[in-house]
Amino acid sequence: MAHRHSNGGKGHEAAGIREPRAGNHRNHQGEWFSRFAHETARLAGKPIAFITAVAVVVIWAASGPLFEYSDTWQLVINTSTTIITFLMVFLIQNTQNRDTLALQVKLSELIIAMRGAQNRLATAEDMTEEELERLHQEYSHRADAARETLEELRAARK
Numbered sequence: 642m643a644h645r646h647s648n649g650g651k652g653h654e655a656a657g658i659r660e661p662r663a664g665n666h667r668n669h670q671g672e673w674f675s676r677f678a679h680e681t682a683r684l685a686g687k688p689i690a691f692i693t694a695v696a697v698v699v700i701w702a703a704s705g706p707l708f709e710y711s712d713t714w715q716l717v718i719n720t721s722t723t724i725i726t727f728l729m730v731f732l733i734q735n736t737q738n739r740d741t742l743a744l745q746v747k748l749s750e751l752i753i754a755m756r757g758a759q760n761r762l763a764t765a766e767d768m769t770e771e772e773l774e775r776l777h778q779e780y781s782h783r784a785d786a787a788r789e790t791l792e793e794l795r796a797a798r799k
Contacts, residue, residue, distance in 0.1 A: 678735035685729065 684690060701718050708714035749763035765773065 675735060675739060678732040679739065681729075681732045682736040685733075 698718070701714075705714060745766050752758045752763040753760055762776075765776065768776070
């Protein structure tokens with residue numbers, strides 16, 4: 642059973658979590674971009690976005706004979722796809738960063754709330770590559786040992 646730490650009902654600030662106050666000025670440009678990036682990435686992942694992209698390519702390809710497959714005709718699709726790809730990289734990266742951070746916060750909460758868990762793992766994303774590699778090896782050995790123990794217990798029951 643998980644052990645939840647209580648802050649005595651004193652709210653998030655007693656637990657070390659600061660809530661935004663009415664007088665605080667947030668970075669509205671960054672907030673706007675984050676919302677825009679999240680919504681754009683969400684829409685880009687919908688089937689209609691793919692269907693629209695396919696339709697644009699089909700229309701472009703079908704217009705080839707009309708434009709005699711000219712360099713300009715090819716440049717239109719190349720430039721369009723390059724610009725869209727370039728911009729989408731930043732939008733999707735922003736959304737990915739936000740989602741990863743949210744996941745890390747959720748995992749940290751679970752680790753901290755679990756009795757017997759190693760709280761140092763709550764901030765594993767801040768560790769160096771070498772520290773993470775050592776932890777990975779340590780947990781791989783622990784998993785192997787647990788698997789062997791489980792196999793021995795199963796064999797003993799037969």
